[in-house]
Amino acid sequence: MILLVLLASILIVSVTILQYGEQTDEYNIQRFNRKESATKHDIEIELKRKTTYPVTTDNLSKIFQDRIYDIAYVHKLTVSMYGMDGQLLKSSIPYNFDKKEGINLTAATVTELANNSNHKILKTRTDKGITYQSSYTYINDTRFKRIGVLELQIAQDNEEQKQELREFISSLLLVYLLMFIIAISLAYFLSSYITRSIQTISEKIKETHLNKRNEKITLNSASSEINSLVSSYNNMIDQLEESAVKLAQSEREQAWREMAKQVAHEIKNPLTPMRLSVQSFHRRFNPEDPNIREKMSEYSETLIQQIDVMDSIASAFSNFAKMPNQRREKLDVVDIVKHSLDIFTEEYIHYIPKETELFANLDKTQLIRIVTNLVKNATQAIKENEQNPRIEVKVTSGGNNVKIIVSDNGKGIQNENKELIFEPKFTTKTSGMGLGLPMIKNIIEAYDGSINFTSTEGIGTVFTVILPKT
Structure with a gap:
């Protein structure tokens, strides 16, 4: 949520800056076109008046000797007139910037204007934060004959638009800062609400053990996804208890089987020599043997030794199964x-x-x-x-x-x-x-x-x- 608000604010600020730039450029072009149209209209009117000078290239500077300054002042732009070869004939005093007089058009500009289908050239340059726009068109006499080149130049200072943009961006950033704070608060409380249930589940999972009874999770208020997770956990606890009972029973049965095998193995060890001793004594027993008492004593001692071994086996298994009480x-x-x-x-x-x-x-x-x-x-x-x-x-x-x-x-x-x-x-x-x-x-x-x-x-x-x- 916070990331979306942040990305949205960055995107809207970027789009706003671009939109302001495009609107400023469009406004400057339209403004310049209006001034250009009005200026050319005044020049045409001046050329149609009856004067003592014929309307020719050489007389342009005489016809507009004083009038060029009035036109430039009224329309707030610089007016310059050139001959067909690009030679400067007459120029007004520019506003908002200094322009040296006596500068002729370059041959490239004259050629470009001649080859242009609209017979018009627009040029733009920026100097020290001020945009200068210039247009080059032909000056025609009353019979629409080309007698010169007209250059109109205007200085576009966009500081006012930039200040307006800065104020708008500042207001927009304040609004988004407020939205950002609200988004952080909502995200915090929302995440706390969600993670509270998840934390409960996490703690229960950590406490889950195979060898003891586990408690099920009970949540009073939670989302459907969390309830589904809780239900799965509770089902797992039921299955775990069933598995634990079965496993414990299986382990006890296995332990008894192993213990029974071991006890049987240990008991068989002394039984074998006892059997052999009894069989040997049975074959060799002779009541009339003068050494019968010694043989009986030897036979009895052998049996007693094996019985003692069996007794020690039983004691060892008994001690292992049941440890004596501790006396601290x-x-x-x-x-x-x-x-x-x-x-x-x-x-x-x-x-x-x-x-x-x-x-x-x-x-x-x-x-x-x-x-x-x-x-x-x-x-x-x-x-x-x-x-x-x-x-x-x-x-x-x-x-x-x-x-x-x-x-x-x-x-x-x-x-x-x-x-x-x-x-x-x-x-x-x-x-x-x-x-x-x-x-x-x-x-x-x-x-x-x-x-x-x-x-x-x-x-x-x-x-x-x-x-x-x-």
Whole structure:
């Protein structure tokens, strides 16, 4: 709207200036034609009068010796008379500009006049803002014989028209300035009305999430286009909720299937040696064997070991599915981490606390679990680096957080495994169920903390745990 008003004002001002220019030029031409006609009429009357001088070229200066000044004064223009060869015969005193007498017509002008079908030439020139118009025609005697060339020149001062144009443009600009201000106001209120609804929709879209209930948009007054957009959004919310329910159900079913497969796989591992042991004992059982008690004891020990393995599998899956309740208490993290490392006897494990004491409200058991799990993984990853193994455990404070860093110079994590490192049942080791890192990740996130890592294959891995102090 503002652009249209601005373009319209520029266009109208430009057209007005052009129109004024054309009207001024047309007015000057008509004015000059009227003066030219009247002047030529007076000259013809003067030539028809009976005088003592015959009407010839040589006598033109004598016939109009005094009369030429009266004609020039009455019509406010300059009158000059030339012979047929362009020689100046007589000239009046010009008005509004100075003109040197004794100037003859050029041969080109005389030739152009002779070759012109209308026997008339019009010339225009501008000097210091004043427009000079000149016309060249023939002077005829009473028998219509050409006896000379008549030059009429008028000075057109257009200052009055220019002043009028400036006043008109000023008034026009004031009107358009008022219209421009009104257009800005209307555009502002109109855009505010439109964008208010769009802003509401935008905020609702930003708040849209897949894992929670989303509110529909309700607008009391809006355009049909906005209402159509709101209706589409509300329909999308309905479809999104249906899709979220289906997706959640599908994910739960998939998770249970995967968990069932993993549990079945882990349970089958100890069942196989138990079956073999029972079958072997059944084939070799001899009640009269003098070593029957030793064999029974060995057989029982084998079964008990496998049963313990199955019990540990069940405990691990139970702990992963249901985390123990957190008991928050004020702990010295520096001291707790130190005691957590006492169970490790490896000399290449180095504890580097950055502070002498660092207190935070955490669960002691879970904190120990986090540290021991990360250090245990680091010792397993470093076994292949027997030349210069090194594990560093650092504890530092960052703002309102506690930061625990466990780094090693082991084999590192392969790029294709980095995205799976916190996935349940994922492991690159020959033993274990792959629940260690997912379990401590759940513990850390329960504190609104975070765990991340950087790893370079062949160089080592650095795990960083951030926990809030309160």
